[in-house]
């Protein structure tokens with residue numbers, strides 16, 4: 001029987017595994033044991049949600065699809081020989097392979113970023129940011145308290161006095177968010193959800209683009225800025241970070257000389273770049289290229305390799321989003337099953353979906369192709385997507401009761417919540433929902 005190997009088991013890899021019949025010989029390999037639901041990880045920044053609720057056991061998911069799971073990192077991939085070698089030296093042989101390795105954290109070559117900035121990419125990263133913010137907020141509160149006990153005059157002087165380094169007032173904490181894309185906006189929302197009433201909070205958002213979420217509707221940018229008008233948030237747009245060092249970041253921007261900004265914490269949302277495995281295995285030409293594929297997701301370099309999710313560089317690029325990763329994963333699964341059966345793979349046609357962007361407890365945006373809706377009630381839809389998709393990817397089959405419960409939850413969410421997502425008229429009937437213009 002032909003052997004199929006899937007490298008990477010998050011959105012794309014799991015969707016691929018589920019699309020391949022259990023009768024085929026499939027091995028799924030991932031370096032970590034837990035599936036991670038990324039679209040809600042910003043909520044760990046405010047500790048509004050615990051990381052465990054966004055993790056699912058990968059081995060269980062793969063076994064439910066009827067396949068074998070190997071927990072290991074693939075270090076070497078040789079498509080011509082049909083072999084992948086893991087960090088433990090194990091050889092995984094295949095006739096056809098799906099590469100679903102996503103992307104890796106990108107410091108964009110900025111000096112000091114890898115060392116002094118906190119990445120915002122995984123559950124562990126966001127939990128660490130949440131912990132750091134809580135420590136800073138606690139320390140700033142103590143500082144304010146101590147100053148106030150010393151008498152009003154001294155307290156005012158302390159709060160106004162610039163510190164030695166980069167003009168930091170005592171008893172405050174400066175949070176610098178690098179990147180004003182969807183992740184940056186969602187991260188800002190969580191910082192504000194938790195600390196906007198803390199007298200010491202100062203937030204700076206930096207992006208090279210002239211507006212927030214530059215690739216999306218400008219209505220979201222305007223709405224986020226309107227929410228922040230009376231909050232301690234400063235936007236540094238058309239501005240690049242030149243270096244990150246302990247206690248601050250260097251900036252350079254349009255019409256602005258090189259400046260230093262004090263930072264107690266730097267949260268880095270610089271996006272992702274391709275995994276080095278792509279170029280090392282010959283699937284991409286250089287370190288910054290995604291694996292070039294045909295419209296059928298088949299590698300242009302190696303016919304026995306299909307690429308899904310963020311790792312795929314389609315002829316017409318699509319957004320690096322979880323819902324596309326699920327779609328390309330499922331399609332790559334079907335394509336690889338056709339390939340090993342000697343059939344030609346079929347073209348992939350992306351189905352575009354509205355994007356949900358959370359802004360803490362202040363707002364949620366639904367960005368569709370031609371319009372943007374806003375309102376905190378939309379947060380329910382984001383939750384609905386999470387619960388429905390996880391219930392589908394990891395159906396509760398352990399006992400009859402859990403199974404029934406899962407099915408009820410799934411069908412309830414599908415029937416009641418998700419259709420709302422695709423009907424603008426019905427969404428507008430929800431309380432507090434507004435159409436942005």
Ligand SMILES: Cc1cc2nc3c(=O)[nH]c(=O)nc-3n(C[C@H](O)[C@H](O)[C@H](O)COP(=O)(O)OP(=O)(O)OC[C@H]3O[C@@H](n4cnc5c(N)ncnc54)[C@H](O)[C@@H]3O)c2cc1C
Pocket residue numbers: 007008009010011012013029030031032038039040041042072073074075100101102103120121122183275277308309310311320321322323324325356
């Ligand atoms: C902070 C953040 C917020 C986001 N919010 C949203 C959102 O709201 N909505 C949305 O649709 N999308 C969102 N995204 C994007 C979404 O998470 C990605 O598009 C999606 O995760 C891509 O899925 P993937 O399966 O291609 O790759 P990934 O999810 O990155 O998974 C790749 C998998 O491959 C494994 N792997 C990689 N290399 C190897 C190797 N050599 N050996 C073994 N295993 C390997 C990794 O361990 C990982 O499990 C967000 C992303 C981030 C970072």
